[in-house]
Amino acid sequence: MSSVLLTNILTQILINVICVAGIYVLTGMTGMFSLGQAAFMAIGAYVSGLLVTKAAFPFLPACAAAVAVAVAVGFVVGFPTVRLRRDYISLVTLGFGEAITGILNYFTPITGGASGLTGIPKKTDLGLALVSALIVVAAVGLFKTSKYGRQCIAVKSDDLAAKAMGVNAPRIKMTAFLLSVAVTAYSGCLYAFYTTYVDPTLFGWKKSAEWVIIVFFGGVNSLTGSVLSTVVLGGLPEFLRFLGEYRNVIYAILVLLIINFRPGGLLGEWELPFGKVLRRPDTGGE
Amino acid sequence: MQLQIILNGLALGSVYALIATGFSLIFNILKFSNFAHGATMAFCAFAGYFVAAANKMGLVPTIAVAVATGGLVALCGEFVAFRSITVRNASPIYYFVSSITLGTLLEGLVTIKAGANFYNYPLFFKKRIMKFHGLVISTSDVIMFCCSAAALLILVWVIRKTRLGRGLRAVSFDRDTAGLMGINVIRTIQFAFLLSGMLAGLAGVFLGINYTLYPTLGSLVVKGFIASVIGGLGSIAGALIGAVLLGLAETQLVNLVGSTLTPVLTFVIMLVFLLLRPRGIAGSNIQEKA
Amino acid sequence: MKRIVAILFTTVTLFTASLFGAGKEIVIGCLQDISGPTSSLGKMVEAGAKWHIDEINAKGGVNGAKIKMITYDTKADVNEAINALTRAITSDKVCAIIGPPIANIVLAIAPISEQYNVPILHLAVDIRSEIKDDGTTYKNTFGMQPNNLQMGAIMGQYAIKNGFKTFGVMYNQSNAYAVSLLEPFTKAVTAAGGTVVKEVAYTANDKDYKTLLSPLVSAKVDAIYMPNYTQDLILITQQARGLGYEGALIAGLDAGPPFNTMLGEDCDKIYYINNVDDTEPKLKDMIKAVKEKAGIDATNKFFLGYDIAGILNQVLAETGPDPDKIHDAMLKVKDYDGLTGKITIDPANHMPTGLEMVMFTYKGTTPVMLERYSAK
Numbered sequence: 001m002s003s004v005l006l007t008n009i010l011t012q013i014l015i016n017v018i019c020v021a022g023i024y025v026l027t028g029m030t031g032m033f034s035l036g037q038a039a040f041m042a043i044g045a046y047v048s049g050l051l052v053t054k055a056a057f058p059f060l061p062a063c064a065a066a067v068a069v070a071v072a073v074g075f076v077v078g079f080p081t082v083r084l085r086r087d088y089i090s091l092v093t094l095g096f097g098e099a100i101t102g103i104l105n106y107f108t109p110i111t112g113g114a115s116g117l118t119g120i121p122k123k124t125d126l127g128l129a130l131v132s133a134l135i136v137v138a139a140v141g142l143f144k145t146s147k148y149g150r151q152c153i154a155v156k157s158d159d160l161a162a163k164a165m166g167v168n169a170p171r172i173k174m175t176a177f178l179l180s181v182a183v184t185a186y187s188g189c190l191y192a193f194y195t196t197y198v199d200p201t202l203f204g205w206k207k208s209a210e211w212v213i214i215v216f217f218g219g220v221n222s223l224t225g226s227v228l229s230t231v232v233l234g235g236l237p238e239f240l241r242f243l244g245e246y247r248n249v250i251y252a253i254l255v256l257l258i259i260n261f262r263p264g265g266l267l268g269e270w271e272l273p274f275g276k277v278l279r280r281p282d283t284g285g286e
Numbered sequence: 287m288q289l290q291i292i293l294n295g296l297a298l299g300s301v302y303a304l305i306a307t308g309f310s311l312i313f314n315i316l317k318f319s320n321f322a323h324g325a326t327m328a329f330c331a332f333a334g335y336f337v338a339a340a341n342k343m344g345l346v347p348t349i350a351v352a353v354a355t356g357g358l359v360a361l362c363g364e365f366v367a368f369r370s371i372t373v374r375n376a377s378p379i380y381y382f383v384s385s386i387t388l389g390t391l392l393e394g395l396v397t398i399k400a401g402a403n404f405y406n407y408p409l410f411f412k413k414r415i416m417k418f419h420g421l422v423i424s425t426s427d428v429i430m431f432c433c434s435a436a437a438l439l440i441l442v443w444v445i446r447k448t449r450l451g452r453g454l455r456a457v458s459f460d461r462d463t464a465g466l467m468g469i470n471v472i473r474t475i476q477f478a479f480l481l482s483g484m485l486a487g488l489a490g491v492f493l494g495i496n497y498t499l500y501p502t503l504g505s506l507v508v509k510g511f512i513a514s515v516i517g518g519l520g521s522i523a524g525a526l527i528g529a530v531l532l533g534l535a536e537t538q539l540v541n542l543v544g545s546t547l548t549p550v551l552t553f554v555i556m557l558v559f560l561l562l563r564p565r566g567i568a569g570s571n572i573q574e575k576a
Numbered sequence: 577m578k579r580i581v582a583i584l585f586t587t588v589t590l591f592t593a594s595l596f597g598a599g600k601e602i603v604i605g606c607l608q609d610i611s612g613p614t615s616s617l618g619k620m621v622e623a624g625a626k627w628h629i630d631e632i633n634a635k636g637g638v639n640g641a642k643i644k645m646i647t648y649d650t651k652a653d654v655n656e657a658i659n660a661l662t663r664a665i666t667s668d669k670v671c672a673i674i675g676p677p678i679a680n681i682v683l684a685i686a687p688i689s690e691q692y693n694v695p696i697l698h699l700a701v702d703i704r705s706e707i708k709d710d711g712t713t714y715k716n717t718f719g720m721q722p723n724n725l726q727m728g729a730i731m732g733q734y735a736i737k738n739g740f741k742t743f744g745v746m747y748n749q750s751n752a753y754a755v756s757l758l759e760p761f762t763k764a765v766t767a768a769g770g771t772v773v774k775e776v777a778y779t780a781n782d783k784d785y786k787t788l789l790s791p792l793v794s795a796k797v798d799a800i801y802m803p804n805y806t807q808d809l810i811l812i813t814q815q816a817r818g819l820g821y822e823g824a825l826i827a828g829l830d831a832g833p834p835f836n837t838m839l840g841e842d843c844d845k846i847y848y849i850n851n852v853d854d855t856e857p858k859l860k861d862m863i864k865a866v867k868e869k870a871g872i873d874a875t876n877k878f879f880l881g882y883d884i885a886g887i888l889n890q891v892l893a894e895t896g897p898d899p900d901k902i903h904d905a906m907l908k909v910k911d912y913d914g915l916t917g918k919i920t921i922d923p924a925n926h927m928p929t930g931l932e933m934v935m936f937t938y939k940g941t942t943p944v945m946l947e948r949y950s951a952k
Contacts, residue, residue: 105750113749118704118708245398263371424815
């Protein structure tokens with residue numbers, strides 16, 4: 001394997017680590033399922049890509065703007081939904097994803113429609129992806145051990161009990177949702193400026209579902225596990241190319257085995273003790 | 287023109303209804319959205335194709351094969367993907383993830399057998415369409431409507447009148463208490479999966495007739511999902527109403543704003559609807575439990 | 577004495593050179609959608625290219641060197657395609673690549689391939705695969721069949737020539753191929769005096785087209801243009817006929833066989849274009865041989881793959897396995913006599929010029945060749 005290829009694969013894995021860290025906040029910590037998270041990645045990718053190619057924005061301000069747009073949209077989507085029961089959140093986010101795909105296909109003169117957005121300059125390299133992933137994972141780790149993080153976990157374990165203890169459940173769910181949206185959108189920016197090309201098919205609900213599975217595979221209560229499983233499941237296919245069509249089947253069987261026989265995921269609740277390094281030693285758990 | 291569109295909407299709605307009932311049956315008993323239902327439909331449709339239709343055996347054997355496969359696949363699926371979660375009494379989240387994964391597995395198996403190519407059932411009916419005072423309706427839609435109506439009537443009868451059906455309702459209401467009252471909970475859940483799988487088989491064949499056969503045919507399960515949420519999760523009558531409404535709304539929107547923007551408007555309508563009536567049309571508000 | 581030494585030296589050098597040369601392989605890459613929704617196209621290109629390369633190798637290869645083709649699966653996924661391209665160029669050191677038939681994948685790898693020198697001979701029709709937004713060409717991508725502008729114009733002009741005047745259009749707005757063929761057709765039709773009465777768009781999520789088709793049917797247009805993939809074409813045809821539409825249906829490449837066997841009814845009044853005339857005896861023999869030996873029903877992508885391999889063979893014979901030289905020689909390809917026509921590459925836009933396409937229709941379910949046609 002050449003060094004260029006290795007760099008590519010590592011960069012992709014790191015971008016995925018960022019996505020999964022976002023999903024971890026939402027699903028792992030707060031117990032909400034989004035089937036439209038990939039659509040926020042699309043917003044990040046398209047807004048930043050368009051700002052740079054069409055409006056001559058510099059790269060980093062474009063990313064900041066894209067994340068801001070995504071969070072604003074996330075607020076509109078999240079405001080009515082976080083109050084509803086969990087299946088409805090999946091439904092609304094699913095519908096949202098389809099709506100975004102529809103919009104991207106409809107406004108062809110701006111977005112390039114089905115043939116995608118071309119001409120995005122290459123800005124994401126391994127260094128940027130690595131630094132971003134480290135910062136995001138550290139931020140999510142800090143969030144988990146913070147007061148908000150513990151409230152998230154309380155809401156996830158028992159909505160009603162958490163409310164009784166004085167946790168403002170809708171508000172804490174909203175916080176987690178928006179944090180997750182921001183992180184996912186940022187990963188979209190990195191993705192667009194890595195591949196230099198995006199099209200609407202990249203951001204369907206199956207992609208969102210895949211991320212949720214990755215979180216469960218690694219351990220739904222462990223950020224370390226989620227990151228680890230992204231690396232394992234993300235890197236595996238490249239080394240298992242020879243499996244061809246059987247790849248998906250084997251992947252599915254692996255995940256089924258984990259969920260049925262090791263319901264905590266690979267790592268259960270175990271975390272790398274970065275909380276201790278960065279902050280107080282009391283990590284939250286279910 | 288307008289009448290024709292309504293008719294198209296009803297036809298589409300009855301396709302969705304067939305998907306939504308099987309979907310809602312599982313929600314009713316285990317309180318989770320079974321995304322494997324879609325892949326089960328695709329799997330059965332292909333089984334029907336390769337076993338019966340490709341050997342020129344006609345519609346009835348094709349449906350029989352698909353329905354039998356559906357029951358079998360759903361039973362196996364229950365054992366492989368959901369049993370240990372039920373026994374552990376774990377959070378519904380696990381069911382959900384497990385069902386998506388099971389869906390991937392089934393879809394992968396279909397892809398291995400069929401490749402990414404699509405297939406088309408042979409023409410089962412001599413006349414593809416029926417005309418009625420200037421209105422056009424396809425024969426397959428009419429037959430599908432009759433088949434699904436019959437299937438649903440049987441389903442309702444089973445749930446209301448038989449011993450197993452009573453068990454089903456009891457387990458759906460309170461699994462632990464039902465178990466204490468001497469109902470075999472696992473057997474009852476198996477029964478629900480059997481029924482839902484058979485419905486998936488029936489739906490699969492008609493989806494195949496209407497829309498050709500391809501490995502990702504099961505993606506249409508999201509329509510069943512939307513319909514059953516609008517209708518009120520877990521209520522079979524609600525799922526039916528939701529499906530017909532969804533079909534009607536979609537065809538009207540397609541006619542008014544075109545297909546590409548329809549998902550955008552569907553999303554907005556859905557959002558408003560859930561804000562106004564969060565428990566759906568017929569659903570009782572199921573309290574969320576961890 | 578000096579002369580004898582010189583002769584001896586030359587002989588030895590030539591001998592060693594030929595010794596090394598004979599065992600050498602020329603490695604080329606074949607980057608295709610082997611799995612995923614468009615795999616039937618990718619597999620066909622691969623099979624056609626492989627068929628030709630086997631023929632070349634059986635005759636002794638290129639200047640004594642055998643061609644080795646390595647296939648890379650893009651999985652119809654942009655990320656996978658970029659990885660596969662990088663692997664082909666940097667690890668396996670291929671000197672040329674037979675590229676995928678799908679615009680989305682080619683659009684994604686075109687800018688990435690700029691940093692290398694390896695030419696990619698692909699089959700995407702969208703001219704954006706060769707030409708950047710600023711009008712310059714990508715260094716390494718070469719389109720090897722008529723592009724979307726040419727195909728759309730061919731279909732449009734031929735439709736008018738055929739006596740059709742009013743048109744309806746039904747296209748998949750979430751499919752790059754369908755979108756790219758829309759405007760060239762409507763332009764050609766309007767320029768030649770026809771009218772497009774109504775355009776309707778659907779997306780990959782739709783499977784029920786009746787509501788969309790109704791206005792086209794009630795407008796009683798002469799022909800409905802549907803530049804879509806085969807699966808959509810079957811549904812559109814069935815549902816349009818079901819609604820009582822009796823006019824013509826015009827499709828791109830995808831209404832060619834196996835469309836006729838899959839539709840399950842007669843295909844009269846359906847017009848389509850093809851890259852080759854597969855009713856010619858020469859091609860019929862080839863199709864039969866392929867069926868016997870490889871068990872594949874060769875379709876137009878097979879012959880396109882076959883021609884790409886042929887052009888590569890000709891170019892490699894001139895240049896040897898040096899990507900830079902292959903790139904330059906590609907720009908000079910002139911009148912290559914392929915199965916899909918005489919191929920001449922325009923160095924200004926990396927695409928073939930004036931390539932004809934073959935117009936077809938059906939009688940019952942049998943394809944009937946109408947004529948070879950190229951757009952003005």
